[in-house]
Amino acid sequence: MNSASEHPPGSLAALQARHGPRYRWLLLMAVMVGTMASIMSSTIVNVAIPEMSRYFVLGQERAQWVSSGFMIATTVSMLTTPWLLARYGYRRTYVVAMLVLLAGGVLGGVAGSYPLVLAARVAEGLAAGVVQPIPAIIMLRAFEPHEQGRASGMFGMGVVLAPALGPSIGGVLVDLFGWRSTFFMVVPFCLVSIALAYKLVPVSGPGGVAADRDGARLDWRGLAIATVGTICLLNGLVELHGSSAAQAVPLLAVAAVSFGAFLWWERRSVATGREPLMHLGLFAHRRYAMGSIVAFIYGTALFGSTYLLPVYMQLGLNLAPSHVGTILLPAGLVLAATIGIVGRITHRFPTRVLVAGGLGMLAASFALMPTIDAARPLVLLVVWSILGRIGLGFILPSLNIGAMRGLPSNLISFGASAINFMRMLGGAAGISLCAVFLEWRLAAHGDSLANAQTGPGRIAAFNESFLLLAFLCAVAMVAAWRLHDAPEEPAARQ
Template identity: 75%
Template sequence: MVGTMASIMSSTIVNVAIPDMSHHFTLDQSRVQWVSSGFMVSSTVGMLVTPWVLGRFGYRMTYVATMLLLLAGGIGGGVATAFWMVLAARVAEGLAAGVVQPIPAIVMLRAFEPSEQGRASGMFGMGVVLAPAIGPSIGGLLVDWFGWRSIFFMVVPFCFASIALAYTFVPASAPGGAQAQRGAQLDWRGLVLASGGTLCLLNGLVELHGRSHTTAGLLLIGAALALFVFIAWQRRAAATGREPLMNLALFGYRTYAMGSIVAFIYGTALFGSTYLLPVFMQMGLKLPASQVGTILFPAGLVLAFTIGGVGRLVRRVPTRVLVTIGLALLAASFVLMPTVGLATPLWVLVTWAILGRIGLGFILPSLNLGSMRPLSKELIPHGASAINFLRMLGGATGVSLCAIVLEWRIAAHGDSLANPQTSAARLAAFNESFFLLAALCGVAIVAALQLRDSPRGSTAGK
């Protein structure tokens, strides 16, 4: 939990400093958003290699190595003197976070009985969401007092604590209690295809708003080709007895396949809003960074307690019901956000933020566990890796999409983010971006309604 807190904090807290960072390096939104999406791209790569890393090096060595990498990224970002150095630090942090984040789901499904899994997920979630709940508040104050560099150092104490705890409590064995096998080979070709396809997708989205639509088209075609070749290669690897990077047998389980679709779209809306909300408050409503953190703090606390309560319902209430309720509440918060203007009392903004976080509280403990419960035990590490990869890929797409749509709509309304003053046109552009996120949640609800609970390892969901 402590390691995941560190990785999530490194993911979300930087958003509070994006406006200051863009001014410091003189960057537009399409470039500065790579501070967030660069982290997510490297996270997707880390998530794909998690089963191989755990099998080769075991839990303890994996955790210690990733925390050291996260520590190096935090310190490197804090002392960076050029934007490429910030990006390199974010890539290092993303790789570490990507390896760490699928592990809790593997542990919960293997270490706890089905009757205890929801409760364990709820307790774990309550602890983990305190990081993004407290992080923006402290981060906003640090940005105002010491500048944007200071927020990178917030992960340092968490990393040291996680390393100490890993040596005390984490076993050296691989998943399932087996010894780590150093002879296992990584599917490098699959990894290159997945990484290249992700980069083509995100750069293609950025170029869609640029001057070169031809370049955008070529990059998006490259992303589609990488996807088809990746699927073909994974099938061939499995057919010839090699260990594929992503086990496509996972998607033969209907519940897991539907859960993966929900995870991708949900990641797009979640990370897109995590990027958009702080930018909206600072560049649209002209609120200081410290106040942004204060506004988001109550929503984070409500999320923590919601997760704790919903965790106890996971075994009693069907997954599709919990996930659908959560997505509906998240969509409602996006639809209501355009009611906030310069003269609107701040409590209205806080209320809509809380509504969205309640929705997240319904989704987080139930989606991964509900999607992976039908899987056989040997598929669980691969299932955790793949569904987190798809969620993070959706998140990287969401951050790029929000940044591009926001800048496009602001220009269409005759304004620019370079303008230090806000305007009705700028607020209209933000409102249209929020409506886009609400529409994405609506699409995810359609897939969520197809989720069906079935016992672990059952072929009923296939």
């Protein structure tokens, strides 16, 4: 059958017949727009945190929940993506997620209280978590192994424009219209992504099969355990800096118990024939297990820095929000170019070389941040930011695809979900870790972000926080070097 009319409307076969060999690239472009919206929603609001803190009269610990709340929701909802795709198909899952993201952006923009802002961020996080594993599933199923690097590079170039342009545009919006305007930035992206979804995203589930509305039930117990554990972990990290460790210890203990309970329940689900929320058999693949460790630590450093850098530039270097975006823009553009180049060569070099090399550059960029002070030109800040983004350009096209290459086709969607879960869990912990560590070092140097003036103690506290991130990247390099290339198993075509 060669014509789209011979296939059900919206089916994978009909779309392939209509668009021909280029369809897989068009599909990747369609989901790229939605992914850009979800990533922009995670980064653009960071520029507005200082002004939002002043508007709602928030302390640093409460303000960081604007980022952490998003990260928690994203982390947990990622585990539901394989089930949602199998139950409702690509199009329905994707469109509903975009509608939730759209609603979160509008709610955050009109919110008159801090709890409503947090609710909006949670809604945005839930949508972002469902959407972000989908591109990796498509790349592994729709593209041949020698095309996957190029597809990842092209996708990455588009996606990184969101965090590259987001802080720049967000900074200008905050200066001109206030913090509310940053929430509305995702609205046009969501509208475009929904329109593209109805034209290009199939109604089928992974592998082109029909969505199974009566299939396996969602592992609600596993999801509840994972949610409780994640919330307790992050709250426990925040309470570590409280007046008493008595509140932190029970929370961290519950997080540890939840982790053990989650592993037990997922093993029991497999043993009793139920579909688990996370296939623990993924981690029996050494390459995937090492990649997951790298993803967790790398997420901690990356997302911790996305929180720390805007705060450092505004409250440490006394720069206006619009200047923050301007300084970060060149690094973002270099990142987009680097991803495009590296994506074309990923099949020529071992994954561990690309990932470890990128982590090394990222670590160096953090370690060099203490060379910046009031007497040195800000050009150093631009240069070190560019160095770190070049490192990211080596990591992003290589890590997920490289770690999952060789997985059995029936585990690809679970693999994409789980490795993104590990990265986002690390990111959620990273934001809390940076906020808590910064507050600790500020107190140790006799300073506070509530003080109007920047002093040497504040700069020293920020520098020590950057050195912590450099150390985490160095640790991740050890695991990255164990990402030995494995023979590839052919995956089912999308």
